[in-house]
Amino acid sequence: MFVARTDARTAHATGVERLLSSYHGVPDGAPVRLAKPTSNLFRARTRTHVRGLDTSGLTGVLTIDPVSRTADVSGMCTYEDLVAATLPLGLAPLVVPQLKTITVGGAVTGLGIESTSFRNGLPHESVLEMDVLTGAGEVLTVSRTENADLFHAFPNSYGTLGYAVRLTVELEPVLPFVALTHRRFHSMPELVAVMEGICQTGALDGVTVDYLDGVVFSPSEGYLCLGFRTAAAGPVSDYTGRKIYYRSLQHEAGVTGDRLTISDYLWRWDTDWFWCSEAFGAQHPLVRALWPRRYRRSRTYSTLMTYEQRFQIGDRLEALKGRPPRERVVQDVELPIERTVEFLDWFLDTVPIRPIWLCPLQLRSTDRWPLYPLQPGKSYVNVGFWSTVPVGTSEGETNRRIERRVAELDGHKSLYSDSYYSADEFDRLYGGETWRAVKQRYDPNGRLLDLYAKAVQRQ
Numbered sequence: 001m002f003v004a005r006t007d008a009r010t011a012h013a014t015g016v017e018r019l020l021s022s023y024h025g026v027p028d029g030a031p032v033r034l035a036k037p038t039s040n041l042f043r044a045r046t047r048t049h050v051r052g053l054d055t056s057g058l059t060g061v062l063t064i065d066p067v068s069r070t071a072d073v074s075g076m077c078t079y080e081d082l083v084a085a086t087l088p089l090g091l092a093p094l095v096v097p098q099l100k101t102i103t104v105g106g107a108v109t110g111l112g113i114e115s116t117s118f119r120n121g122l123p124h125e126s127v128l129e130m131d132v133l134t135g136a137g138e139v140l141t142v143s144r145t146e147n148a149d150l151f152h153a154f155p156n157s158y159g160t161l162g163y164a165v166r167l168t169v170e171l172e173p174v175l176p177f178v179a180l181t182h183r184r185f186h187s188m189p190e191l192v193a194v195m196e197g198i199c200q201t202g203a204l205d206g207v208t209v210d211y212l213d214g215v216v217f218s219p220s221e222g223y224l225c226l227g228f229r230t231a232a233a234g235p236v237s238d239y240t241g242r243k244i245y246y247r248s249l250q251h252e253a254g255v256t257g258d259r260l261t262i263s264d265y266l267w268r269w270d271t272d273w274f275w276c277s278e279a280f281g282a283q284h285p286l287v288r289a290l291w292p293r294r295y296r297r298s299r300t301y302s303t304l305m306t307y308e309q310r311f312q313i314g315d316r317l318e319a320l321k322g323r324p325p326r327e328r329v330v331q332d333v334e335l336p337i338e339r340t341v342e343f344l345d346w347f348l349d350t351v352p353i354r355p356i357w358l359c360p361l362q363l364r365s366t367d368r369w370p371l372y373p374l375q376p377g378k379s380y381v382n383v384g385f386w387s388t389v390p391v392g393t394s395e396g397e398t399n400r401r402i403e404r405r406v407a408e409l410d411g412h413k414s415l416y417s418d419s420y421y422s423a424d425e426f427d428r429l430y431g432g433e434t435w436r437a438v439k440q441r442y443d444p445n446g447r448l449l450d451l452y453a454k455a456v457q458r459q
Helices: 008-024 079-089 104-109 148-153 188-201 262-266 276-280 285-290 298-311 313-320 337-350 397-408 423-429 432-442 451-455
Strands: 061-065 070-074 091-093 127-133 139-143 163-173 177-185 211-218 221-230 255-261 326-336 356-361 380-390
Touching: 008 061, 008 127, 008 163, 061 079, 070 079, 079 091, 079 104, 079 262, 104 163, 127 148, 139 148, 148 432, 177 188, 177 262, 188 211, 188 221, 188 337, 188 356, 211 337, 255 262, 276 298, 276 380, 298 313, 313 326, 326 337, 326 397, 337 356, 337 380, 337 397, 423 432, 423 451
Parallel strands: none
Antiparallel strands: 061 070, 070 163, 091 163, 127 139, 127 163, 177 221, 177 255, 211 221, 211 356, 326 380, 356 380
C-alpha cells in the first residue's frame, strides 16, 4: 500500500478531534456550518457570526492502494491534490469534476460530473465508504451495507445530513496523454444523436471513447469533444498560457484533432473557469499577458466572484450605465437524452446565454440515490450555462422559467445555485420523504440546516 504522507493519518486523526471540538463549541440553536477557505456554491446565504466547524486538518490524501485501485482521503481533500497523488501511479478518480478547488466530500454531498460520466456515472457512485459527522455529533462509518440509509441519502444533501470526514473512493487506470477529436455539428438533433450512440455503445465507428463532452455556441454550431487514452509520445497543446481551450474547438466543418497530457486534460476547464474568465477580462490579449499564469485558475475567479456578490459590483456598474441589475443564471440541469433537443431548442430560442456545456451521464450501478433520483440504465445530458440575463418583471424570472421547463421534460436541476421551487414541489423533486426519515434518525435535534431552507431560502 502506498502511503501518500507518513504523517497523513496522524494529521487526519488530529483534524477529526478539532472538528468535533468545534462542533461541540457551537451554541444550541445556532447554525452548524463548515469553515471553508473556498466554495463552489453560487447562491447567496444568510450571514452568521457563529464560527464554522474547523476543517483545517481534513485536507489530505491518506493512502492510495494501486492494487485495489482505491484511495482513502479526508473529506476536504481537493481533487487537485488527489489527482496529483494518483497520476504518478497511472490512476485517477473515476470522475474528476472540472475545477481544482472542488473537494471530494463536496462532490459527494453535492453533485459532480465530467467527461467520464457517460461510462462512470457521478462521483458518489465510486465511493465505497465514508466517515460522516452527523447532526448528533457522532462520526459514523457509512457504506452500502452499514448505515446504508444515510449512505444513499447523502448525495445532494448539501451538508444537511452530515459532513464527510473521510472517504474511500475507487480509481481507474489512465495513460499519460489524451488524444482529442472535436466534431462540428450544424444541428442539435444530429449532435445529440451521435452523443446518444456513443452512450449506448461506448464507441464511435468501432473505436472505444474514453472521454465525452460538448459545447454549443449557437443553434447551428455545436461540438462533441471525444477523448482517447494514449501512451504515444508527441507534441501537446498548452491552454494554461495565451491560448484558450474552448476557443480551440471552433472550426467550420468536419473534425479537428488535439493532444493534451492527462493532467492538462483533466484541468482543461479550470484555467478559464470554462469560459467565465471573460467576465473578468482575463481573455483579453493584453490582460492575459499581464495576468500571472498561476492566478489563471478557478480559485482566483471564485474569489473574485465572492467579492462581486458581497459588494454588488456588477449591479453598481449597471446602475452607472443607467440600467437595472441583471439576473444571475448559473445552473446545471440533467435532461433525459431523448428530451435534450427539446430543451436545447427552447433554451437557445429563449435564454440569451452562450456558450452551453453538454456532458452526458449514465449511472454506473443500480443503486438508488433518492435525493437526486436519476434512473439507472437511462442516459441523461447535463446542460450547463453560467452567466447573467436582463432582469425580468419578477425576482428570478428566467431561473423560474428554466425550472418549469426542466420539470416539464422530466429533468432535474442541481442545487448549488439559486432555486425558486415551492416547498411542495421541492419535496417531490428531491426525495423529501426519504430526507426527513434519515434526518430524524441521524440529526434528531435539527442541529444541521433544513435542505429546503438552505437550497431555496438561502439560509
